[in-house]
Amino acid sequence: MSASAASWPLTLAQDAVAYWIDAWQRSVLMLDVMRERSARYETHAAKLAPHVLTFDCELMLDGRTLPRPVNYVLVRIKPPKGVTLDLNKRPFVVVDPRAGHGPGIGGFKPESEIGVAFKAGHPCYFIGFLPEPIPGQTIEDVAIAEAVFLEHVIGAHPDAEGNPAVIGNCQAGWAVMLLAALRPELFGPIIIAGSPISYWTGEHGKNPMRYTGGLLGGSWLAALAGDLGAGKFDGAWLVSNFENLNPANTLWSKQYNLYANVDKEAPRYLEFEQWWGGHVLLNAAEMQFIADELFIGNKLSRGHLATSDGIPVDLRNIKSPILVFCSKADNITPPQQALGWILDLYSSVDDIRVYGQTIVYAVHETIGHLGIFVSGSVARKEHDEFASNIDLVDVLPPGLYEAVITPKSDAEETNDLIEGDYLVRFEARTLDDIRAYGGNDPRDDREFATVARLSEINLGLYRTFVQPWLRPCATEAMADAMRKLHPLRLQYEMFSNKTPYMQAFDWMAKSVRDARLPTPKGNVFWQAQCHVSDAIKTTLDAYRDARDELFEATFHTVYGSPLLQAIVGLGGAGDEAYRPQPITAAHAALVREHIAHIKQRVAEGGPREAALRALIYLRMPDGAIDERGFNVLRALRREAGKGYTLEEFKRVFREQFLLVLIDERRAVAAIPGMLAKEPDLARRMEAAVRRMIDAVPAKTEEAQARIAEVERLMALAVNEADERVAEVGHKQPPSGALRRARIHVHAARAKHQ
Structure with a gap:
């Protein structure tokens, strides 16, 4: 018997002891991080205006003081030390999404949308919001307030060359586009990042979120949630929808990565969770508008949306250049939903030119939805190039272009004409290039139109037979209790310092850090742990894929039924309401x-x-x-x-x-x-x-x-x-x-x- 064969039991025993000491220490440190996460959550939630901006700012306008008050505010971002602003350059205004989380993701870190705008010498402003909505405020009120904010920014920079460049992140993208269609004179170039505008569009076998409205029977559940919330919709439900898309990450990978790499992962984890757990509320009427008009009705994309005064909201009225940034790896806003509105509104590039519009798009290959806003590599490349070349975007002739960003070559003789480490090139494209990303056929559109009709019917039934007796029963105290018992909030409460058993982990973690003994990566038990983790992730991914396939098949079976389509009134002239408007x-x-x-x-x-x-x-x-x-x-x-x-x-x-x-x-x-x-x-x-x-x-x-x-x-x-x-x-x-x-x-x- 060889010496190595004879010693393997001892080596295995040593690996076992080293691994279990390390595993115990990592468990203590992880629980301490969870305790710290809960403490940050409580501190963040207690603030009057919680946000995650890493930059100092000062309040410019408070939307609560406007004639039609809203819970939105305009702040001026103070440039960090070493940054010199050029007041002749147009200001940047970053608008964050009110999609369940609090504001600040656009300036989450130094390398961010705000950071690269400062780097290019532009003054910066930020439009954020408070966690509680003003009673009675509507999406239209928010648009009016944002118009006032932009007027203030324009007035504060009389010497600037051009109107503000406005960045709309995620759900804020459609809000910015809606306002720009109504008040085009307020805008310079518009950048919409990870913003779903064409909600029906997608590919078979992908984009399962677009089927949710149909599988739930329409928007009546949004009305139910608003009524149970005493007139308020809890944004935690929106966050739950995002998390359900990727159960492997939600149920396993996010926490496992912290456990496996707790020595270096804790700061990043805590920073992100402070934003992810900052849930905000919407008025029930606001959420109902979003669900009926956008998520299910898809009216903004197809030019069928109107204000309360009957003014049509036509995206073809926008005169400023529009830069669309999306990613193929984004399962919340895939390229089809970010770009599909172009196909909905135009039949050719000549149509785009007829309206005098300039549309630029950039498609990332691998970044996920949140990475579009928080990734340092994306900020250093895409957002940096957008900010430093915003004037070029502004003067592009009408048409459709793709922004192609390539590394700067050291051998290039004209490097002095290139700002930064990348060269951006705007290449002319046709609508066929947009179609190449995939999309709906007429049968798909008919199915989604059926969902919209059925949603109207179910919502009417709910409002007639359920809402009248449910609303008087839903008190503010009951609604507050339901919000506190939401699963996403309970996970913070479970590890709070208020629980006696968690208080011990503070001093235990300090002792563990002093005696930390991380196991080598070659340890056989560590490798087994990695294999088990991979197996769990693979299993959850397989469950997700099977679930999504079932949901998609169910959707097409139910809403593809000619009988159901006829029952809800689709057919012949009934389809016209779901077709894009032609050029008048x-x-x-x-x-x-x-x-x-x-x-x-x-x-x-x-x-x-x-x-x-x-x-x-x-x-x-x-x-x-x-x-x-x-x-x-x-x-x-x-x-x-x-x-x-x-x-x-x-x-x-x-x-x-x-x-x-x-x-x-x-x-x-x-x-x-x-x-x-x-x-x-x-x-x-x-x-x-x-x-x-x-x-x-x-x-x-x-x-x-x-x-x-x-x-x-x-x-x-x-x-x-x-x-x-x-x-x-x-x-x-x-x-x-x-x-x-x-x-x-x-x-x-x-x-x-």
């Missing part, structure tokens, strides 16, 4: 008038307009705009003279884009004449265009041919302008060279015409 005749006539007006301006403008037109013409074959080219355009804007504001630059840039798009040949042929109007400025513009060409090399043969064409036209135009100045100055007839140059220019113009 009045809007089409307005567009035709606008196009005719633009065509009349084909020869108007001077060298700066000619330079922009030339650059647009050059880059159209590549179908992309990146930050290097935009930084050259910034220099061109500065060289164009004082008083050329960002808004003016945006207007001219978009007008030149439309001219090239509508009548390319005439637009290009007019470039030499426009340059010749101001010879000195023309030379500077020609140099700027050459820098642009050098900064962003052409990718296609067509683009290279256009470069040669534009260079020839610009050179001839500048030469003609120079000789025209000399001719006027010396009163001499044109030279042979001048005559030949003019012949070339006229020939070039004739070719284009």
Whole structure:
């Protein structure tokens, strides 16, 4: 028998002793972390305005003082030490979701949406909320309050170039879009991160949350929860829905990761749980609106939502650029729900342009829903690029683009034109690129329309036969007791210092830390623990998959039934209410008038307009705009003279884009004449265009041919302008060279015409 074979019983015994000492110590430390979590929960809940912002802030406006009071507030975020703000830059306003948790996730850590905006030199504001709603407040009241907040921010920055950039996180995304459709003049670029707007859309075999409303029989349960809550809806139920999506994480992985790595995991765990456990309340009417109009009715996405005054909420009214950020790994807001509204409202990219809209989307491959807001790597890459290039987003011509972010190459000669560690490029896309992510077919939409009809019926039955006798029985004391007994709150109470047995873990944990003996990862019992954990997680994942498949099959069986669809009134003209609204005749006539007006301006403008037109013409074959080219355009804007504001630059840039798009040949042929109007400025513009060409090399043969064409036209135009100045100055007839140059220019113009 070998020595190693003979010693294995001793080695096994040593591993067992080491593992069980470590396991006991980890158990004590974990229970102490749970005790600390409960203490933080109690301290956080006792605050008047609990939040998890890591930045200092000061109150600017309190929504409770408005004519239609709400529990929302506007605060100014104070820049941390070492940050210098540029008051000429547009402010950023971050709006957090009221989806069960408290506010602050947008500034949860230094590397966050607020942090990267500060890094780019922008002033920052935050719209948050208090845990208790104002009695009687509605979603419409909240929108009115947020409009007042934005007006205040705009007034506080009179020298800023452009209106505020507004970030709507998760559920705040649809709230921001709703307000922007009603008050488009208040907004600069809009960033909606992880925001579900098209609630029906998804893929078969995925996105099980969208089936929940149908499987529960509609929104009557939201009304029941509101009535039992004495007119308030407990946000803890929304959090429960999120947790039910991933039982492996909820029931096992989250706590096991703390137990297995308690020496280093505790700070991150406590920080996150402080936000995750900060449950807030909504008025029952607010939750009913969200459930009926958005979750089940899907009315915002399809243009069928209206205010209490009958004003339609049409997302096509938004004039600011919209940047949609989502992830393929997000099981709460998958790309189909984040982007599906584009397919609901438009039949082509030309439709988007007709409404003068600019839509940009960025799709992450692996990050989960919460990572979109709290991940440091996402903040350093995506959010940093969005913040540092927000002016580029603002001046993009109307259309559909994808933001493609790639690491900066050390060998790149134009690195001085790239801010940060990444290069962002906006590539032109079509609606087929959105469809490629998957979505509904007409049969799916019909099933969800059936859910909406059945929900209205069930809600009507509940309000007629149950609500009248239930409401008088539901007291505030009973509602408060039910909230305290919610399972998500009980887990904090169980480990509270108020319980005698938990108080002992404070001093026990201190003793354990002094004598800590972590087991090596090669310990056979540690490895067995890991295998058991993996098996539990696999089992729970298998349960989740089987449950989701059952739910999906049940949904399609029930709501795909022609009999049920006929009973609820779907069929023929009944389907029209669930189809997107077409372009109105009045809007089409307005567009035709606008196009005719633009065509009349084909020869108007001077060298700066000619330079922009030339650059647009050059880059159209590549179908992309990146930050290097935009930084050259910034220099061109500065060289164009004082008083050329960002808004003016945006207007001219978009007008030149439309001219090239509508009548390319005439637009290009007019470039030499426009340059010749101001010879000195023309030379500077020609140099700027050459820098642009050098900064962003052409990718296609067509683009290279256009470069040669534009260079020839610009050179001839500048030469003609120079000789025209000399001719006027010396009163001499044109030279042979001048005559030949003019012949070339006229020939070039004739070719284009």
